[in-house]
Amino acid sequence: MFRRLSFSLIQSRGIKHQVNIKWVRPEYVPAYKAERSGDLEALPNIPTSALGQYYALSEEMKNASEAVKKLFSVAHLGKKEYNQLVKTHMISKVKRHQYDENTAETRIARLTGHIRCLQDTMEKFPKNVKAKQTVQELIDKRKKLLKFLRQYDYKKFEWLLEKLNLEYKGHPETYHKLSRKESLRKLTEMHCDDIKNKKLADYRNLLESQQGPFLRKKLEALNFIRNEQIELQLPITVTEQDIKKVEQQLEEWTIKDEIKQQAKKKKRNVLIETE
C-alpha cells in the first residue's frame, strides 16, 4: 500500500507538461571524434607499401630489390613512420617554401596530421587513455592557433580551412552541462513561436484572400462614379490614373494568387501520394 503511494508521489513530482513535446537527449559524442574536433576528412590515402620518409631519399633504395623495398616500407617500419608520412603530406599542402617549419599554417597542418593519426588509433583502441589525452590536447592547441590566425589574418584562415578541410566553430557563451529543464524550456519556446507564426501567417492569408474581391468591387465602383460624373456633367473627382492604379494592383494580386493556389495544389498532391 505504502509502496504504491510513494510510487505515485514520485511520479507526479516532475514538471507537469502541458505541451506535448518529446525531448530526445543528444547522444554523448567523445571530444576526440572527428565530428566534434571539426575534421571533415579521415587519413590521406597513403599506401602501406610507401617507403619511410628518409629511406626514400637514399640512392641505394632506387635500385634495391623488391624484398629490400618491402623491408623499408611503412608497413614494416611501423605506425610511427606512417604517421610521419601523414604529417609531411599535410604540411606539403600549405608550405610556403622548402624550409618552412614553424609558421602558423605549417604548425596547424602538422597538428592536423597528428590528430587524424591519433583519431585512427582511437577508433581501433578506444581504451587507449594516453592517446585520448594527447589527441584532446592537440585539438585544443589547434583550435587556439586557428583562433589567433583568425584574429590577425582572416584571409589566410579561410584559405587554410579549405586546404586542410577543417571546420571552425566559435566558442559558445557558456560551456555547461545540459539539463532537462533547460532543453524543455527552449523546446516550449520554439513551440510557442511556431504557433504564433502560424496564426499570423493564417491571418495574413485570410486578409490577402479578401484583397482580390475588394479590389474588383472598388474598380467597378470607381468606373461607375466616373461614368456618372461624366454623364451628369459634374466635376470629375476620379481620375483615370486612380483607376489604372487599382487595375495594376488587381493584376499583381491575381499573379500572386495563382502562385499560391499552385503551391497549395502541389502540397495536396504530395499529401495524397504519401498517404
Added chain:
Amino acid sequence: MARNLAENVRKLLLLGQCVPTVKQNATKIRVKRLELDENLLMYFRKDEFYYCYDPEKKCQTGDIVLIEALPRKLTKLITHQVKEVVYPFGDVTDPVTGKKVAKERYRDDIDIQSELYGKLESAFDYKKAPPRGWQDGKKDFTSKPTYTKFHVFDENDPYAI
C-alpha cells in the same frame, strides 16, 4: 553635469566590436567600458550591448565599428545604427606606412622572404585570395552564436555544439 555630458555623448557616437547574432537586419555591438567599484577603488570591465540597424550587413563578426543613436528607436531592441567600420577584423593595416600587416610583420616582407627561400605553389597568395566571407556558413561558423546542443532535430544545425 559631467555625467549628463557623458550620457549625451554616448548617444552621439560609440566605438564597439561586432559580435555574432541571429538577427537578420541588425548587428549586435559590444561596447567595453570600465566601471569603478567604490568599495575597492578599482575599475572592472563592464560590457554593454547595442543592437544596430544594418540591413546591408556592412560589418561582420569581430569588426571594430562606430555606431550612432537613431533619431527614433526602430524597434524595442534596435536603437542605434552602424556608421562606419573602423578596423575590419583580421585585416590589419599599419597606420604609419599604410601597408598590410600579418601579426608583427608586413605581408610584403613575408612574401619577399618566401621568394628568397624559393616560393612553392602551395604557399598562400594574398593577391589571389577572395575577400573575407567566402567560407562563412560552409566551414567557418562564426557569424552566428554557437550553443550547447539540446535536442535531436531532423536537420542538424552546425551551430550546435
